[in-house]
Amino acid sequence: MPFDARSTESSAALGIRPRCDLCPAASHCPVGGASRDDLACWNASLHSLVPLPTAGKMLFESGAPARSLYIVRAGCLKSYTVDEEGNERVRAFYFPGDMIGLDALGADSYPSTVAAVTASQVCRMPLTEVRALLARAPGVMQNLLERISRDLSTALALSGDYTAEQRVAAFLVAMSQRVGGAPGAVRLPMTRRDIASYLRLATETVCRVLTRFEELGRIQSESKTVRMLDAAGLRTLAEPVNLMPVLRAA
């Protein structure tokens, strides 16, 4: 049963316009880097705050009419498609500041399903307003284009024929840049299965590689948290993959 964002808007914290100047994700958010005028535009266009209180909750389903663009405010989400055999294919992970639905800008329905990996909050902006905003605020458009370009680069990076070790190393490096927790430690909120699906590997292969990394003293794995003991070595391994180009603070 598709989860309708609007249906929850009436409850509790919602209905309240999100205030960008109070957002916990401001440092990553496109709004953060916007000029004063652009910021005003964004703020006026942000329609509502959508809560996804539990893991697995869907934001929208593949094929649904594309009506909104979302920005992650807190939590972690994934987009995926499901083939006829029921296999999930994870296409992307989203973290605070990331935009969801960019690939629907040129289409009229979402090409993939998006669901929460952990409890999350996202800001919603109707596509009609996005389009209007693009015409008014060139800075916003530039930001959007940069984000799409980056998504494209990431997709191309993953399409390369790299070894399992290179892929996993690249993933760890990218995640540590993206959600850096304690120095040298990464928290991976998603399951091994999701990671494997994203990297186009078998779950077992991801496990084995992590084990091997640990045996070699490159990492120290403890369920969902990974300490990177040899960050330089991992970076060297990951280098050719070039997954998720360095994100700049807009």
Next chain:
Amino acid sequence: MPFDARSTESSAALGIRPRCDLCPAASHCPVGGASRDDLACWNASLHSLVPLPTAGKMLFESGAPARSLYIVRAGCLKSYTVDEEGNERVRAFYFPGDMIGLDALGADSYPSTVAAVTASQVCRMPLTEVRALLARAPGVMQNLLERISRDLSTALALSGDYTAEQRVAAFLVAMSQRVGGAPGAVRLPMTRRDIASYLRLATETVCRVLTRFEELGRIQSESKTVRMLDAAGLRTLAEPVNLMPVLRAA
């Protein structure tokens, strides 16, 4: 060097403003679907016609400052990156009507090198004018976004872990939709090596798959031309890949 009647036009027309209403690629070109006003905008912005008279000729190199967007008028081009070992990785093929440089819209330098696969002609439009045009003509912007979205989908499609047969079948199907020559026949202007690089396979694997397809009566291969004897079967094989979504006439 195979080239058509247009070659005369090219040598004569160098430096002449291209006339979109006379373009051989009009049916695929974004300009073709544009409104009368948008068309006027495009026409005014198109800066020059660039001829790439021989295969291998470079349009621009990876890392060069991104200054222009190009539209293919005739021929076939490829974009690729070169890793530190000197291996080429083909990222895309371009045919008449395709836009080159969309992934540079959000960057300041081209992320890949683009070179002619066969003798080609491309229309050039300075990025400064593109950006100005985007603000003026919403229809053009929508068209651009659609194209970027499609590129993204294609990249994501290729990143899946499909078998060699699925990849090759998907490629044949996509190419037949894209450059449909005689009914049921596809002309593949690029080398096997380029195809393999694009599909992330070894050259030999592409050859073997084509041979197997021929043994099974699915195709009839004759150097660069492939007759598709069992288009339905190929489509079924290719289906999960979903390479290059159906292109719509704008």
Next chain:
DNA sequence: CGGTTCCTTGAGAGAACTCAACGTCGGTGG
């Protein structure tokens, strides 16, 4: 007609997958 480059086929090797079993974790209800 000699020299590349491209295409094709064969044989062997290796990386990742599948199948299978077992340990672990977190939630739920008795």
Next chain:
DNA sequence: CCACCGACGTTGAGTTCTCTCAAGGAACCG
């Protein structure tokens, strides 16, 4: 509070697909 259940994580054994290495033939061009 603890026992149970299901999902997740880890490890092992065998298989398979694709790659690498090698060589011969075909096409193209100077």
